[in-house]
Amino acid sequence: MTGNVEGEAYWSARAAVWLDDTDALEVFGGAPGEAAIDRLDPRPGERILDIGCGAGNTSVAIARRVQPGGRVLGVDIAAGMVAGARRRAEGSGAPVSFTVGDAQVHDFGEIF
Secondary structure, three states: OOOOHHHHHHHHHHHHHHHHOHHHHHHHHHHHHHHHHHHHOOOOOOEEEEEOOOOOHHHHHHHHHOOOOOEEEEEEOOHHHHHHHHHHHOOOOOOEEEEEOOOOOOOOOOOO
């Protein structure tokens, strides 16, 4: 099975703009995102996969809730998004890591 070539191209082309606008996007998406995280109810020790992690804000927020003993893996189809997520997460102290992959076909068994 092959990956989503069109999706990768689309998000790769938009990664820089998305990352530049992340703080502004949080004004609109922050509250619904927090509500979704609350509904998920992450708990210490859990391992959670964040598909389509974008700039990594949600991954970091969830990772803070799974401490101690848990961790979060953020995955995005666009390498630029993952690079931005890694930069934003640096120094957060949250147990989070990021990888580039198409969640439709990626084998997470080896890394998560």
